Amino acid sequence: MGVKQLGIVGQSVKRRDGMGHVTGQTQYVDDVFYPNMLWLKMVRSPISRGIIHGIDTSKAEAFPGVVAVITAKDVPNNWYTILCLIGVEPNDEPVLAHEEVMYMGEPICAIVAETEAIAAEAAALVKLDIEELPPVLELEFAIRPDAPAIKKWGNNTFMYDGYNHRKLRFGDFETAIQKADYVIEGTYSLSPIEHAPIETHCCVVKPEPDGRLTVHTNTQALYFTMDNTAIILQVPSQRLHMVGGTVGGGFGGKVDVITEPITCIAAMKTGRPVKWRWTREEEMRKSSTRAAVKMQYTDGVMNDGRIIARKVRSLEDAGAYHRHSPYGVQKHMANLPGPYTIPNVWVDAYCVYTNRQPSSAMRGFGVTEATFAVECQMERIARTIGIDSWEIRLINAYRNGQMRPVQKVVEDATLIETIQAAAELIGYDLPSHLKAMSSDDYAGNGGRHHG
Amino acid sequence: MESITITFKLNGKTTAVAVEPLTSLRSVLREHLHFHATKAGCGQGGCGSCTVLVNGESVLSCLMLAALADGQEVTTLEGIGTPQHMHPLQAAFFDKFAAQCGYCSPGMIMAAKALLDKNPHPTRAEIAEALAGNLCRCTGYVAILDAIEAVVTQMQEA
Ligand code: FES
Ligand code: FES
Numbered sequence: 001m002g003v004k005q006l007g008i009v010g011q012s013v014k015r016r017d018g019m020g021h022v023t024g025q026t027q028y029v030d031d032v033f034y035p036n037m038l039w040l041k042m043v044r045s046p047i048s049r050g051i052i053h054g055i056d057t058s059k060a061e062a063f064p065g066v067v068a069v070i071t072a073k074d075v076p077n078n079w080y081t082i083l084c085l086i087g088v089e090p091n092d093e094p095v096l097a098h099e100e101v102m103y104m105g106e107p108i109c110a111i112v113a114e115t116e117a118i119a120a121e122a123a124a125l126v127k128l129d130i131e132e133l134p135p136v137l138e139l140e141f142a143i144r145p146d147a148p149a150i151k152k153w154g155n156n157t158f159m160y161d162g163y164n165h166r167k168l169r170f171g172d173f174e175t176a177i178q179k180a181d182y183v184i185e186g187t188y189s190l191s192p193i194e195h196a197p198i199e200t201h202c203c204v205v206k207p208e209p210d211g212r213l214t215v216h217t218n219t220q221a222l223y224f225t226m227d228n229t230a231i232i233l234q235v236p237s238q239r240l241h242m243v244g245g246t247v248g249g250g251f252g253g254k255v256d257v258i259t260e261p262i263t264c265i266a267a268m269k270t271g272r273p274v275k276w277r278w279t280r281e282e283e284m285r286k287s288s289t290r291a292a293v294k295m296q297y298t299d300g301v302m303n304d305g306r307i308i309a310r311k312v313r314s315l316e317d318a319g320a321y322h323r324h325s326p327y328g329v330q331k332h333m334a335n336l337p338g339p340y341t342i343p344n345v346w347v348d349a350y351c352v353y354t355n356r357q358p359s360s361a362m363r364g365f366g367v368t369e370a371t372f373a374v375e376c377q378m379e380r381i382a383r384t385i386g387i388d389s390w391e392i393r394l395i396n397a398y399r400n401g402q403m404r405p406v407q408k409v410v411e412d413a414t415l416i417e418t419i420q421a422a423a424e425l426i427g428y429d430l431p432s433h434l435k436a437m438s439s440d441d442y443a444g445n446g447g448r449h450h451g
Numbered sequence: 452m453e454s455i456t457i458t459f460k461l462n463g464k465t466t467a468v469a470v471e472p473l474t475s476l477r478s479v480l481r482e483h484l485h486f487h488a489t490k491a492g493c494g495q496g497g498c499g500s501c502t503v504l505v506n507g508e509s510v511l512s513c514l515m516l517a518a519l520a521d522g523q524e525v526t527t528l529e530g531i532g533t534p535q536h537m538h539p540l541q542a543a544f545f546d547k548f549a550a551q552c553g554y555c556s557p558g559m560i561m562a563a564k565a566l567l568d569k570n571p572h573p574t575r576a577e578i579a580e581a582l583a584g585n586l587c588r589c590t591g592y593v594a595i596l597d598a599i600e601a602v603v604t605q606m607q608e609a
Contacts (some may be wrong), residue, residue, distance in 0.1 A: 015547065021553025022541040022560065024488020024528035031487035196552040198492040246599055247556030248490075249588045280493035303536050 009068035016245070028248050029202040029218045034273035037204070038067055040266050042118035043109040043126045044286065045101035048137070048355040049412075050148065052100060052108070054129035060111055063125060065118035070110040072098035075265060076234040081322045082257050084225055092151065093321040093358075095261055101130060102150065102320035103357050105286035112266045112274060135355035139315040140292055142352050150320075151353050158318070158326045158351035166333045166351070170405035171344030176309035180300025186380045187296045188373035190315070192289035195362055197436035199248020201287060202277040203259035205267040213267060214241045220250040228257040233264055240264070243313055249272050252361035256288055256323055291325060292317040295336065295373040300344075305387045305395050309344040312336040312373075316366070318351050319358035324365070325351050332366030334406045338374035340396040345405040370423050394419060394434050413420050413439040456504035457521045461486070462530025468517075476513035476520050477501045480527060488528035488557045492586070499585030502558035503527050509565035511584070528557040531564060539602045541562055549598035556583050563599045571606050578603075 020026035057069045072078050072094060079091040082230060097108050109126055113119035136142050142156040143164070149155050157164040177183060204216040219225040222244040230237040247254060259276050266274040278287070293316045300309030318325035333349035359365075382392040397415040404410055416439050423430045458467045461484065468483050477494075480486045490530070492498035494513045501512045504526040532538035537545065540560050550556040559582060566573055566581035573581070578599050579592070586594060 015548065015550070017553070018545045018548075018550055019534045019537075021550040021556050023532060023534050023537065024557050025534060026553055027487070028490075028554065030491060031481075031590060033471075033482070033485065046490040148455070175544075196588055197552075198490070198586060200492070245553060249552045250534055253589070280497065 025249055026246060028199060028246055029204055029216045030199070030275075030277050032204045032216045032275070034204070034206055037273040037275055038112050038114065038266070038270055039116040039119045039272075040274055041111050041113075041116065041123045041275035042107050042262075042282075043111065043123045043128070045097065045106040045130070046106060046128070047109060047130060047132050048104045048135035050101050050130040050132045052098060052128070052130050054127070055109055056127040056129070057099070057109060059125040059127070063118065063122040064115075065114040066111060066122045067114065067272070068112040068266060069126075070096070070112065070262065070265055070269065071108070072096040074269065075232065075261070077232050080228065080232050080257075082224070082228055082255075083322060083324060083327055085224065086327070088322060088326050090153070093323075103355055105282075105357055106126070106320070107262070110262050110266060110276075112270055132217060137354055137356060139255075139317055139352050139354065142354050143315065143350060150355060156353045158322065158329065158353075160326075160351075162376060164350065166329055166347075166349040168333050168336075168345060168347035168349075168405055170346075170407075171309075172416040173309050173311050173344045173346035176344035177298070177311070180308055181303045182301040182385055183203070184299045184301055184380075184381050184384050185297060186324065186373075186377045187294065188376050189294045190290075190292060190369055190372065192292045192356070192359060193362065194284055194287070194289050195249070195251040195253030196284065197247075197249030197251065197253060200278040200283040201254065201259050202275070202321040203263040204273065204275045205260075205263045206273040207267045207271055208241070212239050212241050213264050214243060215260055215264060216243045218247045218254055219244055219257070219260065220247055220252070220254045224255065225257045225260050229260045229264060231270075232257075232261040233385050252290075252363055252365060253287055255361045256358075258287070286357060288319070288323055288358045290362035290365055290367070291319075291328065291359035292356075293332075293369045295370070297373065297377045299377065299381060301381055301385060303385065305381075305385065305392050307340060307342045307381070307396050310337055310342045311346040312348070312372075314347070314349045315352050316350065316369075317356060317359060318353050319356040320353065321358045323358045323360035328359075328361070328366040330366070332370055335367045335370040336374070338370070338378070339398055339413075340374075340378075340393075341398045341402050342396070342405070347405070390419065390423065390428075390430060391434060394437055397437075397439075400439050401442040415439065455518060457517055459520045459522060459583065460524040464528055470517055472516075472518060474517045476503070476510075476515040476517045476525070477515050479517040479520075479554055480525075486527050486529055490554055490557055491551060492554065495587070498555070499558040499562065499582075500555050502585065503560040504561055504565055507565065507576075509562045509581075526561075528560060531560075538564070540567070540599065543598040543602045543605075547598040547601060549590055549594045555585060555587040555590075559595055564594055564600075567599075567602065567606070571585075572603060575600060575602060
């Protein structure tokens with residue numbers, strides 16, 4: 001990039017798509033209509049966990065205006081997991097449930113009809129024979145050895161290299177904690193958070209005469225969606241003409257490949273364009289959320305405020321299926337120690353499965369949760385040992401050249417400078433020894449941290 | 452169900468449409484007449500993205516039966532300006548970065564228009580009150596209030 005283009009920094013620039021937005025000319029997916037278009041509605045699990053004994057679609061099929069009914073047998077490759085593209089295994093989620101249901105709202109059967117109202121009416125006529133099982137809903141219960149195993153591999157956690165949690169080990173926590181002047185514990189929990197975009201999930205698929213499918217989607221991850229859809233449909237990806245890029249709010253909630261495969265199958269089966277748009281209730285109650293998390297910290301702290309040992313046990317609620325959580329927990333693990341220099345670290349991060357709606361991506365998922373806990377814990381430490389909130393962070397802030405617990409040397413650290421600038425902006429006069437600190441003072445400070 | 456014919460003024464033009472009796476005004480606009488600016492965030496009066504003007508009053512079109520619009524004047528976002536000739540509110544939302552994903556913008560702008568048409572010099576609190584039924588998940592309300600306030604200032608200066 002030329003220097004000229006960098007001249008844009010500091011200037012106010014108009015959004016390229018802004019004029020379309022304010023005049024109503026932007027075409028969102030729900031604004032796409034085709035002649036002869038059909039509508040799709042989903043029959044979903046009414047309970048959190050159970051065994052499917054029967055799906056009777058006969059009444060729905062006979063309902064006037066219903067054109068197709070789609071169940072698991074219509075899905076060429078029904079078992080998938082979105083992150084198979086980066087090597088996450090095994091495929092643990094059915095596109096349409098047929099053996100068991102794992103969360104309330106899980107898709108079972110799609111009704112395709114001449115109007116949305118007919119599809120909804122017919123969906124209510126599908127008779128489900130599901131034997132209810134006690135759901136696993138609580139994180140600590142889920143990882144108990146005597147909890148019912150809801151995953152096929154026999155427990156309720158993602159397996160990281162043979163372990164039921166992701167481990168991070170750095171230095172020698174056990175020895176260091178013995179030497180600490182204080183041992184300070186804190187537990188921090190978050191509830192699931194729904195993205196609640198104003199635009200709900202929507203997909204429109206039109207079969208083309210050349211055998212391709214035009215797929216209008218409000219996914220945030222167009223190519224990711226194309227690849228996963230191709231795998232589920234068992235077609236080469238060039239048969240999918242993906243049209244996207246206009247999203248009415250996503251925040252990570254629209255990266256699950258969740259509307260496109262079924263809508264494609266409906267279009268292929270009927271030979272007609274099909275639209276599937278979610279109701280507000282589906283968006284709030286069935287779409288994935290940010291995970292619930294419980295994080296427990298045990299820190300060894302010296303009288304002068306140095307943290308010499310940190311142990312974290314974290315349970316993240318993936319809900320019923322992987323979605324993006326195995327990866328989210330990996331990021332989570334790396335961020336649980338925080339941006340601080342702590343020579344002895346021990347982290348156990350669990351990706352836990354429960355019978356709740358799956359959690360998935362949302363704005364810095366895994367990381368923001370850790371930051372919330374770390375900063376609450378820093379405050380707790382400061383108050384427990386009677387040290388200033390600025391000082392506790394500045395003396396422990398990581399410095400360039402230091403090794404992080406994830407075995408990466410710190411480069412381009414700006415935490416100290418950012419805190420100093422923030423203090424100045426709010427007119428807080430930091431004591432001179434804190435003002436003198438710098439991200440580059442590792443040489444002078446390192447002995448202290450590793451002493 | 453037997454359809455009924457509704458005749459109303461849409462953005463100044465007399466428009467007739469045959470619909471089933473329980474159809475909402477929002478469906479008529481979006482799905483029968485294909486005026487897509489009006490959005491469909493919830494269908495239950497919770498988000499404000501479907502706000503239009505009926506005889507100048509701001510109305511949630513998802514909650515209004517189309518039949519009730521018979522003989523009335525309905526204005527949608529398409530009716531107040533175009534990319535070539537933007538309404539001052541549209542221009543301000545564009546200039547002041549008050550539309551991020553844009554999904555709430557049609558409702559926001561229409562709710563703001565209803566207010567300014569009646570009260571050209573509202574306080575910031577009055578603007579916020581007028582937009583209380585309109586949700587935005589992206590932009591943040593500050594930029595939206597700033598944009599509307601900028602229009603109020605322009606009008607005062609003009
Ligand atoms: S769609 Fe009418 S208020 Fe949300
Ligand atoms: S700009 Fe996205 S909801 Fe307001």
